[in-house]
Amino acid sequence: MMDGPIKILVPTGSLGAGAREDEVRYGIARGAHAIATDAGSTDSGAAYLALGISKNNRGSVKRDLTILMRAAADAGIPLIVGTSGQAGGDRNVDWTRDIAVEVAKELGLRPKIALLYCEQEKETLKRYNGAGKVRPLPPLGALDDATIDACDHIVAVMGPEPYIAALASGADIILGGRTTDTAVLASFALLKGASVGASWHAAKIAECGGQCTVSPAASAGVLISIGADGFEVEPLSIENRCSPESVSAHMLYENSNPFLLTEPGGVLDVTDAVYTQLDARRVAVAGSVWKHQSYTMKLEGAGSRRFQTIMLIGIQDPHVLGDVDAFHDRMLAALYDRVHKTIGPAAGDFHISLRMYGWNAVSGDRPPPGTPAPREIGVLFVATADSQEMASQIAKACNPYFFHFPVLMDEELPSYGFAFSPADIDRGPVYEFLLNHVVELEDPMELVRTVWIDMAQGEVA
Amino acid sequence: MVKLKDVCRHVRSKNAGPYWVTFDLFFDGPEKFRDYHDHPALGPDTFQRLYGADPALVRHYPVPSLNMVKISHARISPQGGVVERDMHCGQQFVRLLDVELT
Numbered sequence: 001m002m003d004g005p006i007k008i009l010v011p012t013g014s015l016g017a018g019a020r021e022d023e024v025r026y027g028i029a030r031g032a033h034a035i036a037t038d039a040g041s042t043d044s045g046a047a048y049l050a051l052g053i054s055k056n057n058r059g060s061v062k063r064d065l066t067i068l069m070r071a072a073a074d075a076g077i078p079l080i081v082g083t084s085g086q087a088g089g090d091r092n093v094d095w096t097r098d099i100a101v102e103v104a105k106e107l108g109l110r111p112k113i114a115l116l117y118c119e120q121e122k123e124t125l126k127r128y129n130g131a132g133k134v135r136p137l138p139p140l141g142a143l144d145d146a147t148i149d150a151c152d153h154i155v156a157v158m159g160p161e162p163y164i165a166a167l168a169s170g171a172d173i174i175l176g177g178r179t180t181d182t183a184v185l186a187s188f189a190l191l192k193g194a195s196v197g198a199s200w201h202a203a204k205i206a207e208c209g210g211q212c213t214v215s216p217a218a219s220a221g222v223l224i225s226i227g228a229d230g231f232e233v234e235p236l237s238i239e240n241r242c243s244p245e246s247v248s249a250h251m252l253y254e255n256s257n258p259f260l261l262t263e264p265g266g267v268l269d270v271t272d273a274v275y276t277q278l279d280a281r282r283v284a285v286a287g288s289v290w291k292h293q294s295y296t297m298k299l300e301g302a303g304s305r306r307f308q309t310i311m312l313i314g315i316q317d318p319h320v321l322g323d324v325d326a327f328h329d330r331m332l333a334a335l336y337d338r339v340h341k342t343i344g345p346a347a348g349d350f351h352i353s354l355r356m357y358g359w360n361a362v363s364g365d366r367p368p369p370g371t372p373a374p375r376e377i378g379v380l381f382v383a384t385a386d387s388q389e390m391a392s393q394i395a396k397a398c399n400p401y402f403f404h405f406p407v408l409m410d411e412e413l414p415s416y417g418f419a420f421s422p423a424d425i426d427r428g429p430v431y432e433f434l435l436n437h438v439v440e441l442e443d444p445m446e447l448v449r450t451v452w453i454d455m456a457q458g459e460v461a
Numbered sequence: 462m463v464k465l466k467d468v469c470r471h472v473r474s475k476n477a478g479p480y481w482v483t484f485d486l487f488f489d490g491p492e493k494f495r496d497y498h499d500h501p502a503l504g505p506d507t508f509q510r511l512y513g514a515d516p517a518l519v520r521h522y523p524v525p526s527l528n529m530v531k532i533s534h535a536r537i538s539p540q541g542g543v544v545e546r547d548m549h550c551g552q553q554f555v556r557l558l559d560v561e562l563t
Contacts, residue, residue, distance in 0.1 A: 042478060042479055042540075043476060043549060044548070044549075045540060045541040045548055046479070046540070046541050047541075137480075138480075138518060138535060139480055139515070139518055139535035140480070245527065248526065248527060249485075249487075249527060249529075252483075252485050252524070252527075252529070252531055253475070254475050254476065254477050254478075254483070255477055255483065256477040256478070256481045256483050256520065256531075256533035257520070257522060257531075257533070258522050258524050258531045259522065259524075306543060308543075351543055351544075353544060355546065361546065362546055362547055362552045362555075363546070363552075363555075363556060364544075364546060365511075365556065384543045430541070430542065430543055431541055432539060432540075432541050432542055433479040433480075433539055433540060433541070436478070436479070436480050436539075
């Protein structure tokens with residue numbers, strides 16, 4: 001291990017979210033040995049993996065990469081990025097690679113870049129599955145080949161080993177595919193021999209950047225210092241601070257179990273961790289334990305099987321708002337009836353839902369009796385069918401009823417507030433995650449491919 | 462009639478991967494934590510009633526050092542499905558606030 005703790009500068013919760021130059025300068029001045037950040041997550045849904053696209057716009061990612069690549073090059077320390085391009089599929093990595101190469105050229109840098117790919121061929125996974133190496137995580141059941149075939153893209157979520165190997169081979173910049181947030185941030189400290197439990201725990205605490213601080217809006221990033229027995233965390237903004245509560249509470253975040261975090265090759269157990277205020281801004285943590293397990297990688301697969309078309313109306317008519325639930329039920333029944341009569345069996349196994357925004361759209365539950373009428377509602381119509389064309393036809397068939405549906409059958413037909421023309425919007429496929437499984441491996445590198453771009457070796461295409 | 466919102470200083474919900482949702486209930490001090498964190502009204506049946514959760518897939522983790530309890534359950538429809546109404550589950554906590562702890 002190096003003399004003293006290993007210091008990792010985590011500039012932001014996600015590449016493109018907005019690294020701050022002054023914070024990065026502060027972290028470098030505090031002696032950071034590496035800059036590490038993830039660049040994505042499954043949180044925003046399956047579309048980004050299924051389509052191989054980023055959630056962040058190109059300009060945001062380029063801006064952050066410019067700040068971080070310049071700082072890392074000036075300080076002579078590595079820049080480590082995981083889950084590139086939001087989903088970490090091969091296309092997401094390549095999109096990020098192109099931006100990084102462009103930035104390097106603009107800054108006159110010649111870094112050695114390691115690209116870590118972890119997207120999987122369907123036939124490869126079928127082979128592992130056939131050999132009994134794939135097992136489900138609750139609530140899903142055993143994997144079948146049809147589910148593998150239904151995925152557009154599948155990634156195996158990497159641990160720190162491919163990063164450690166790339167760092168050991170002299171990478172200046174690592175752009176990884178899908179990786180656990182923690183592995184990206186822990187990799188450098190693990191390479192340098194810091195406490196394994198502290199490395200993983202520090203990485204979990206820092207995974208969302210300033211989220212583990214007292215004022216998350218005031219800091220984009222944090223600095224974690226990992227030693228032989230524990231770690232320290234401090235905000236990169238000198239106005240902000242960490243408290244034992246802000247740090248320990250982050251272990252809870254987006255994690256179904258507050259004490260255990262399963263990672264490739266082991267489990268982080270923080271049951272006995274102790275959080276201590278070190279000074280006004282820093283918190284020290286000790287007692288984190290790493291328990292080795294057989295090596296597994298989690299599989300994430302995204303695909304689409306159905307399509308949607310939507311319409312939106314606004315309603316202020318007090319007669320409708322006096323009994324929104326009854327209006328909803330009668331309109332929904334009328335829309336189904338309309339599709340059966342005008343399209344018939346050709347509509348297939350279609351689905352219509354009406355989301356009453358301003359009333360109960362988020363839950364779908366019935367508000368309790370006596371709930372005051374809202375001032376207005378927005379009604380979102382969502383038709384789902386086996387093809388985009390059919391979803392579109394269903395919406396068009398429903399359009400006049402949706403637009404004019406009366407409260408009383410003998411009244412003049414009302415017209416509700418459409419916002420757009422044409423009123424129906426083809427939303428595209430319904431992207432879903434289809435896998436919640438792990439694959440058991442002998443070797444952490446088995447499903448990973450490393451590609452090098454050495455910009456010191458001349459022009460990159 | 463004590464409701465959850467009367468004894469917690471903060472309640473939040475969030476997706477925990479595409480298949481699970483997790484609720485963090487931060488009680489207002491150690492007494493309220495002690496008195497209410499394992500109240501039967503915060504058990505699996507309530508999550509079945511409010512969210513349609515399978516009671517066998519509801520997990521309950523008290524964290525005394527933070528006076529909080531984390532409750533996680535498998536989503537009845539994975540994130541982003543046909544009937545998705547709250548992609549990140551960030552609004553799911555609201556239905557818990559009025560749960561009565563009698």
